[in-house]
Each structure stands twice: as C-alpha cells, then as structure tokens.
Amino acid sequence: MSVIMLRGSSDGSLAGVEGGALVTAPLPDWEKAVADGDAYAWTNATYDPDANDTILGVQNTSTTRDLYIQKAWVNSDTATQFVVHTSSGVTMAGTAITGVNLNRGSSNAAPATAKADETGNGQQAASYTGRIMKGYVAADGLVEIDLSGLILPYNWMVGIDLTTAATGSVMTIWGFFKDK
Numbered sequence: 001m002s003v004i005m006l007r008g009s010s011d012g013s014l015a016g017v018e019g020g021a022l023v024t025a026p027l028p029d030w031e032k033a034v035a036d037g038d039a040y041a042w043t044n045a046t047y048d049p050d051a052n053d054t055i056l057g058v059q060n061t062s063t064t065r066d067l068y069i070q071k072a073w074v075n076s077d078t079a080t081q082f083v084v085h086t087s088s089g090v091t092m093a094g095t096a097i098t099g100v101n102l103n104r105g106s107s108n109a110a111p112a113t114a115k116a117d118e119t120g121n122g123q124q125a126a127s128y129t130g131r132i133m134k135g136y137v138a139a140d141g142l143v144e145i146d147l148s149g150l151i152l153p154y155n156w157m158v159g160i161d162l163t164t165a166a167t168g169s170v171m172t173i174w175g176f177f178k179d180k
Helices: 029-036
Strands: 004-005 015-016 021-026 039-043 053-062 065-076 082-087 096-097 112-118 133-137 141-152 156-162 170-180
Touching: 029 039, 029 065, 029 170, 039 053, 039 082, 039 112, 053 141, 053 170, 065 082, 065 133, 065 156, 082 141, 112 141, 112 156, 133 141, 156 170
Parallel strands: none
Antiparallel strands: 004 015, 015 021, 039 170, 053 112, 053 156, 065 141, 065 170, 082 133, 082 156, 096 112
16 A cells, blocks of 8 residues: 555545555554644753652643653663652652754644653652652663553653662653643
8 A cells, every 4th residue: 555644634644545445544643743743852961860860750731732651761871770650730840851842843842841850759769659660771771661651631740760870861751742
C-alpha cells in the first residue's frame, strides 16, 4: 500500500491506495501532535545529582488539555536505580527547563512547568507513594523508558529520580498535549 498524508484534512488522516481503493486511517496521536505543534521534549543538561534527587520533573499547567507522556531517556555515569513517580498539587522548584517544540515550524509553547533538580514534589526514597515504575541504568548507560499511556491532567507532574549519587546525569521526557 502506498501512503500519503492528507495535509488539507482537519484530522491529519493518512490515506493510501490498496487494490485500487482509497484507504484512510487516522494519524496516531503522537504523530498528529508533532504535526500540530503540540509535542515537546524537556531535557536537563548534565547534572550532578545526590542520591534520590528528582533529576527532571514536568508538570501539566493546562486547565483544558491533558499531557500525554510518551517516553523518557535516563542516562547516568554511575550504575543506579531510577524511579519514575507522579504527584499532584506540587509547587515545582529547581532550575527551569523550557520544553522544545518537536515541530520546528511551530511557535507553540508548552503549557507546562519543568524543572531540573526538582525539589517540590515530596517523593523521596522510601516514601515513593506515587511510584509508577523503577528500573536500572548501567554506568555510562542510556535507558529508554516507554511511558505511553501515562496521562497527566492539570496540576499533575511526572518526575524521575536516581537512587544513587552520581557525578553526571542527563534526562529527557517527551510528551504531547491533547484536548480533554
């Protein structure tokens, strides 16, 4: 089947010809969000974390749109466990991170607050009440975490911690916004 994107369609559908017939399918949410300028990446620069630091946190500040988290990349120069957690009603604190729009032709800004070395979330060590997953990263390793299916309504945040002190860590969280 040959497939083309119908640029003039209101829903960003894909269309193709199969057996002489026109076949259409909706564009997946992630791809539609990128095309519409509603998908972002938040990345912290190389950071020297203490044990159980939230290396990167992203909070949805949109009252009309949900933030759908797609994936995250975790890197550390030290073998460690990472913990992905969520919280609501957090007063985000730390170093501001600007979301980068993945559609480089769009000037949309992310309706989110993101912080490196985020300290306002209250998730630390044994009290990870909002933990949704944990895993391990090897020294100088990179792990891609599939977080598709994680939806953050208004005022909810996702954070990623390393449980071991390191001297260098980089993290990226990808997500998109969609009307409720």
